[in-house]
Amino acid sequence: MVEFRSQCPIASTLDIVGDKWSLLILRSMVVGATSYSDFLASAEKISTNILAERLRRLEDAGLIARATARQGSIRGAYALTPRGAALIPALQGARPMGRGQHSGQMGGA
Amino acid sequence: MVEFRSQCPIASTLDIVGDKWSLLILRSMVVGATSYSDFLASAEKISTNILAERLRRLEDAGLIARATARQGSIRGAYALTPRGAALIPALQGARPMGRGQHSGQMGGA
DNA sequence: CTTTGTGCTTGCATTTTGCAAGTTAGAATC
DNA sequence: GATTCTAACTTGCAAAATGCAAGCACAAAG
DSSP states (O other): OOOOOSSOHHHHHHHHHOSSSHHHHHHHHHTTOOSHHHHHTSTTOOOHHHHHHHHHHHHHTTSEEEOOOTTTOSOOOEEEOHHHHTTHHHHHHOOTTSSSSSOSOOOOO | OOOOSSSOHHHHHHHHHOSSSHHHHHHHHHTTOOSHHHHHTSTTOOOHHHHHHHHHHHHHTTSEEEOOOTTTOSOOOEEEOHHHHTTHHHHHHOOTTSSSSSOSOOOOO
16 A cells, blocks of 8 residues: 655655556557557556566556456456546656657557 | 757756756745855755756756856855756646645645 | 476675764854 | 854765576477
């Protein structure tokens, strides 16, 4: 479980996604990634232990969900929850360090 | 200098502000903080070495600027640059983990 | 029942963070 | 102009997070 540093909703959100990887995982989902190997294939080369831990954390926080086909058939198959989807507009706005005119696509999965 | 992991503008932005503190510093500026001690006074208790390093990084990245009153009279006196201000809308959207109906104020400095 | 591929876990070196204490430089007081 | 005060950092070191490489589990294919 994640500890919240304060009552501030922004700080609380950053307690979940305030690291170099979590928001990139959400970004990858926006552009179509749904499986563990999809996330691994992104341009930024996340390591497997970090990916597994972040997926667990994002799931615990209710931002993503596993499509738990009962009796453990499909593994992986992650999807954004409504709460996770609520972060996407913020993500779209989070690119002032990009080169170009801030009007391109979100980039590869 | 910060290394960029990929060409993705979101990843590049996270290479600058993708940690637990940078965006909280920007949030504090939105609600009025301008000095080192203002930042230290926020509810989340950032430590001094991290604060000093983040201020330097944010300044290097062009997201904030020191109001360098010539001949070093006022120290501190940080302000958002246009590029830094461009992140504020994203910040506003980054609070799905907050309690309540997602319609409150940004919280204390 | 062996092989293959996906989805993780583990071990360990490196890096980042947090905490406490110390230093520096203007500002105020004498 | 020396002394004291205080805001603004810097430094040292322990603790936690990260990155890398290797290994394991388990289902599906042959």
